[in-house]
Amino acid sequence: MTIHDSALTITDLRKSYSGVPAVRGVDLNIEPGEFVTLLGPSGCGKTTLLRCVAGLERIDHGRIALGDRVLSDARTGQLIRPARRNVGMVFQNYALWPHMTVEQNVMYPLRMRGADRRTARTTARTTLDLVELSRFAARPVGNLSGGQQQRVALARAVVAHPDLMLFDEPLSNLDASLRESMRQYVIDAHRAAGCLSVYVTHDQSEALSLSDRIAVMFDGTVRQTGTPNEVYRRPADQRVARFLGFDNFLEGTVVTVDGDRAEVQLTGPVRLVATPTAPIVAGDAVQVGVRSNHFEIIPDDDAPADSNEWSGVVRRVRNAQSVVDLDVHCAGATLTVRVLDVARGDATVSRAEGDAIRVRVAPEFAVVLPSAEQSTADVPVTAGVERGA
Amino acid sequence: MNRRVPLGRWFQANGWNAVFVTLVLFLFVYPVVVLVAGAFRTAPPGRTGKWSLTPFLTAFGDPRTYETLQNSAIYAVTKQVIVLVIALTLVVVSTRTDHWLARVITPMAVMVFAMPGLFFAVSWGMLGNAEIGLLNTWFDAIPLVGGWMPTIDTESWHGVIGVTALKSIAIEYLLLLGPFRAMDRSLEEAAAVSGASNTRTVLSINLPVMLPTITAVAIIGIGNVMGTLEVPLVLGLPAGIEVFSSRIYRYINAEYPAQYGEASSLSLLLVLLIVSLVLLQRRLLRGRNFETVTGKAHRRDPWHVSGAASFLVSVLILAYGVLALALPLLQLVLSSFQPFLGSLDNLSLQNYRVLLDDPAIHATIANSVVVGVLGGLLAMALAVAFAYGTSRRTPLGRFISLATWIPYALPGIVLGLAILWAFIPVPGLQLLYATVWIVMIGLVVNTVPLTSRVAETALEQISVSLEEAAQVSGASRLRTITGILLRLILPSFLIGWFVAIIMIIGNLDVPVLMSAPENQTLSVQVFRFYSAGQVTRAAALFCILLAIIVGFLLMAVVLRWVMARWRRNQGMTDLVALRQPGGAEDPAAAEPRTARSTAV
Numbered sequence: 001m002t003i004h005d006s007a008l009t010i011t012d013l014r015k016s017y018s019g020v021p022a023v024r025g026v027d028l029n030i031e032p033g034e035f036v037t038l039l040g041p042s043g044c045g046k047t048t049l050l051r052c053v054a055g056l057e058r059i060d061h062g063r064i065a066l067g068d069r070v071l072s073d074a075r076t077g078q079l080i081r082p083a084r085r086n087v088g089m090v091f092q093n094y095a096l097w098p099h100m101t102v103e104q105n106v107m108y109p110l111r112m113r114g115a116d117r118r119t120a121r122t123t124a125r126t127t128l129d130l131v132e133l134s135r136f137a138a139r140p141v142g143n144l145s146g147g148q149q150q151r152v153a154l155a156r157a158v159v160a161h162p163d164l165m166l167f168d169e170p171l172s173n174l175d176a177s178l179r180e181s182m183r184q185y186v187i188d189a190h191r192a193a194g195c196l197s198v199y200v201t202h203d204q205s206e207a208l209s210l211s212d213r214i215a216v217m218f219d220g221t222v223r224q225t226g227t228p229n230e231v232y233r234r235p236a237d238q239r240v241a242r243f244l245g246f247d248n249f250l251e252g253t254v255v256t257v258d259g260d261r262a263e264v265q266l267t268g269p270v271r272l273v274a275t276p277t278a279p280i281v282a283g284d285a286v287q288v289g290v291r292s293n294h295f296e297i298i299p300d301d302d303a304p305a306d307s308n309e310w311s312g313v314v315r316r317v318r319n320a321q322s323v324v325d326l327d328v329h330c331a332g333a334t335l336t337v338r339v340l341d342v343a344r345g346d347a348t349v350s351r352a353e354g355d356a357i358r359v360r361v362a363p364e365f366a367v368v369l370p371s372a373e374q375s376t377a378d379v380p381v382t383a384g385v386e387r388g389a
Numbered sequence: 390m391n392r393r394v395p396l397g398r399w400f401q402a403n404g405w406n407a408v409f410v411t412l413v414l415f416l417f418v419y420p421v422v423v424l425v426a427g428a429f430r431t432a433p434p435g436r437t438g439k440w441s442l443t444p445f446l447t448a449f450g451d452p453r454t455y456e457t458l459q460n461s462a463i464y465a466v467t468k469q470v471i472v473l474v475i476a477l478t479l480v481v482v483s484t485r486t487d488h489w490l491a492r493v494i495t496p497m498a499v500m501v502f503a504m505p506g507l508f509f510a511v512s513w514g515m516l517g518n519a520e521i522g523l524l525n526t527w528f529d530a531i532p533l534v535g536g537w538m539p540t541i542d543t544e545s546w547h548g549v550i551g552v553t554a555l556k557s558i559a560i561e562y563l564l565l566l567g568p569f570r571a572m573d574r575s576l577e578e579a580a581a582v583s584g585a586s587n588t589r590t591v592l593s594i595n596l597p598v599m600l601p602t603i604t605a606v607a608i609i610g611i612g613n614v615m616g617t618l619e620v621p622l623v624l625g626l627p628a629g630i631e632v633f634s635s636r637i638y639r640y641i642n643a644e645y646p647a648q649y650g651e652a653s654s655l656s657l658l659l660v661l662l663i664v665s666l667v668l669l670q671r672r673l674l675r676g677r678n679f680e681t682v683t684g685k686a687h688r689r690d691p692w693h694v695s696g697a698a699s700f701l702v703s704v705l706i707l708a709y710g711v712l713a714l715a716l717p718l719l720q721l722v723l724s725s726f727q728p729f730l731g732s733l734d735n736l737s738l739q740n741y742r743v744l745l746d747d748p749a750i751h752a753t754i755a756n757s758v759v760v761g762v763l764g765g766l767l768a769m770a771l772a773v774a775f776a777y778g779t780s781r782r783t784p785l786g787r788f789i790s791l792a793t794w795i796p797y798a799l800p801g802i803v804l805g806l807a808i809l810w811a812f813i814p815v816p817g818l819q820l821l822y823a824t825v826w827i828v829m830i831g832l833v834v835n836t837v838p839l840t841s842r843v844a845e846t847a848l849e850q851i852s853v854s855l856e857e858a859a860q861v862s863g864a865s866r867l868r869t870i871t872g873i874l875l876r877l878i879l880p881s882f883l884i885g886w887f888v889a890i891i892m893i894i895g896n897l898d899v900p901v902l903m904s905a906p907e908n909q910t911l912s913v914q915v916f917r918f919y920s921a922g923q924v925t926r927a928a929a930l931f932c933i934l935l936a937i938i939v940g941f942l943l944m945a946v947v948l949r950w951v952m953a954r955w956r957r958n959q960g961m962t963d964l965v966a967l968r969q970p971g972g973a974e975d976p977a978a979a980e981p982r983t984a985r986s987t988a989v
């Protein structure tokens with residue numbers, strides 16, 4: 001078994017900074033070749049977790065192993081130095097060495113592993129081809145643009161065939177327009193390395209488009225792991241849901257549960273058929289989450305249905321870039337309903353303040369979440385992103 | 390301009406600028422002009438003499454000049470290599486490792502830095518005395534070993550270079566400390582992840598990235614040592630080793646009649662050398678400044694040093710502490726109780742008694758304290774006025790900023806001479822001759838480059854808009870300055886003042902040629918005693934000088950502590966006020982104070 005076939009196992013990892021916990025008990029298993037993203041708001045401990053895996057931080061508790069090889073073990077005090085872990089790492093601020101050329105930067109990991117200059121140069125050139133920067137090999141890195149610099153950093157991280165690739169928000173310092181096109185380079189680097197990758201980001205669209213699997217982190221713990229589709233459609237709890245763009249939360253009580261459908265009586269007259277994301281039984285107090293863009297405005301001539309439907313009055317119309325948000329007051333709830341700007345000319349959806357309105361939501365877009373005991377007001381809400389998973 | 394502007398109006402518009410320019414021209418530029426002219430005069434300034442090339446040609450025709458040049462180069466370069474290796478090692482240990490002595494280094498360096506150059510020269514002159522030095526006596530006392538232990542003689546090349554290095558290490562360490570702390574740690578982490586060991590990281594990443602800074606510090610160090618006087622005078626001259634500064638001293642003090650023209654010519658050469666070094670450094674730095682300042686950085690666990698490396702580092706740090714502080718202090722205090730150097734039988738307070746019974750010594754002590762306190766205040770006030778009143782964007786501002794650097798290129802002894810010669814011929818100022826006030830002016834000019842940096846840093850942190858807010862809310866300009874600005878920079882001002890006091894009181898090279906026998910400063914008197922062979926009396930007087938310096942140092946430390954507390958008790962209002970919306974951490978948000986205009 002080569003090390004490339006080995007999985008990364010993180011067991012009950014904890015790390016505090018002068019008594020203040022940054023990571024509080026993370027268990028994570030990453031399969032060989034897998035691309036896993038740690039997604040969470042700023043300050044939730046993603047970087048700390050990644051640095052523990054890189055060996056840049058001493059862990060307080062738990063264990064990190066790659067296959068049979070123990071990298072860090074708090075109980076035995078074992079700590080393999082970063083230099084001996086054979087990892088490739090991409091830093092948020094690129095961390096290129098300014099006194100070296102592009103090529104010298106990429107050669108460095110090879111030279112440290114004992115390659116002679118000529119071999120190192122040949123390999124470095126091949127790797128620079130991967131990120132389409134061979135032309136710039138002889139340039140000092142300071143002359144490159146941000147995107148190019150980060151591509152050099154990608155090349156440097158993969159050049160020495162690491163057993164493990166680590167990315168710490170590599171795209172967050174780049175322009176929004178550049179970020180999307182850089183994703184392909186990240187994927188290429190991951191494939192070229194052929195090993196498993198751990199990628200840190202707070203950007204959900206980045207996480208959804210890049211990952212095989214996402215681990216959503218809050219407050220130093222992993223709240224949910226799953227494929228992008230699972231995480232996007234079936235958030236495990238209210239905080240995860242909020243972070244992933246759910247912006248309507250409605251209180252209610254479970255009436256019946258039937259496989260992957262549950263019937264919920266909301267506070268007020270509305271009854272809702274929705275999708276549970278965790279085991280629930282009839283009688284449970286729950287919250288139902290809906291993304292504002294998953295509401296559908298019902299044409300006036302449609303007959304009323306007996307569930308999943310609200311009628312109310314538009315209280316406010318808020319124009320955003322390419323969408324319009326409507327605040328709709330219904331009996332027992334206020335909903336935020338998002339419609340596409342281009343649909344505004346359409347008489348069936350166009351609404352002004354004070355107009356009556358009926359909206360509905362399909363059962364697969366309404367998720368039943370365990371009722372949150374603690375307040376979730378402190379969770380930053382990211383703007384809803386207009387894309388399917 | 391075709392209409393006459395009333396003087397009052399003109400002053401309102403240009404008054405402050407005129408005052409600044411006059412002051413700067415008079416204190417910083419005019420003495421240099423006199424120095425240049427002096428190289429072409431047959432008689433000292435103030436006397437009637439003729440214009441002539443003779444002094445200039447004599448100085449440069451003298452083979453000793455070239456020997457001096459060679460000596461200075463050997464001295465400066467050898468010292469610099471040793472100092473840089475040690476200072477860099479200490480900086481890496483103190484900023485990157487968990488070595489048990491890592492936290493001792495900076496306080497130690499600050500203490501060494503506060504010690505006057507004369508401290509090392511005089512104490513090592515005693516310690517390393519070939520016959521009766523403490524070290525040689527100790528070595529001789531060790532059985533068996535004593536016989537073949539080499540005699541330590543600090544009046545030698547080794548001694549001159551080694552003793553100069555002691556203080557230089559502290560200075561260069563402190564200069565390198567900030568840049569090394571600010572260096573982007575992720576560059577090192579990237580190297581570690583790439584497979585580099587810590588040593589390899591330092592050699593292949595830290596040092597090359599820091600190369601521009603290191604080169605700058607090295608060149609500054611070479612320039613400084615070319616002009617340093619104390620060690621070459623006390624340890625070099627007895628061994629027949631002459632460098633620039635001691636040669637200039639001897640042209641005036643050891644030759645009869647004093648050869649002013651030659652001293653001036655040699656000074657010019659020295660100044661030219663230092664200026665070319667500074668220009669060279671700027672050229673090397675151009676476009677090669679790699680320093681990247683980190684934003685929000687993860688602090689990495691310090692490197693663990695163990696085993697042989699840890700042992701070697703311990704030896705280095707402890708040896709430095711012993712050689713630069715413990716031994717010299719021990720020797721000075723011990724000698725101050727001895728009737729003559731080396732005698733261990735009749736320790737007594739006799740030296741102190743004699744000194745303190747002497748009214749002339751009282752006057753000397755008073756001179757030093759007054760010159761220090763007043764001169765320090767002036768140096769700091771001038772610096773603040775220059776930094777506040779000028780913007781570097783205007784040509785005038787650039788001129789003033791550049792002019793305040795001039796004394797930096799002038800070694801103290803040269804600066805002293807230049808000011809002396811510049812002031813004597815001016816009618817009203819002749820009154821200053823042979824008083825301590827002219828010495829004080831020399832020391833103030835000498836200290837302005839240092840206090841200017843303190844003032845500039847302090848003012849940069851205060852945003853212009855804060856000041857404008859005060860003006861908009863109806864405060865007059867003067868009220869603004871006194872009410873807001875001075876209160877905000879008060880802490881930096883006081884610290885700068887105390888540092889200036891310490892630097893001035895310990896200084897020998899400025900007053901050594903300026904002060905008249907009847908109006909000495911402490912450092913000059915110590916040197917006089919020492920060179921007249923009254924070594925233990927010199928030690929006792931030096932202990933008094935050190936006590937004064939330590940007193941001011943303690944006051945500065947207490948002051949800092951008190952001010953830190955005061956700030957905290959004020960609920961950080963000052964700090965909050967200083968932070969712009971957007972945060973002080975955001976460099977784009979904080980307007981540098983130099984951006985303001987000078988219009989009044």
Ligand SMILES: Nc1ncnc2c1ncn2[C@@H]1O[C@H](COP(=O)(O)OP(=O)(O)O)[C@@H](O)[C@H]1O
Binds near residue numbers: 040044046047686
């Ligand atoms: N070196 C450090 N010292 C003290 N606290 C730290 C340090 N590094 C991180 N933290 C704290 O640990 C928490 C997690 O930080 P981090 O892992 O950087 O979060 P993220 O990468 O998810 O934004 C934060 O509250 C942060 O302030």
Ligand SMILES: [Mg+2]
Binds near residue numbers: 046169
């Ligand atoms: Mg982070």
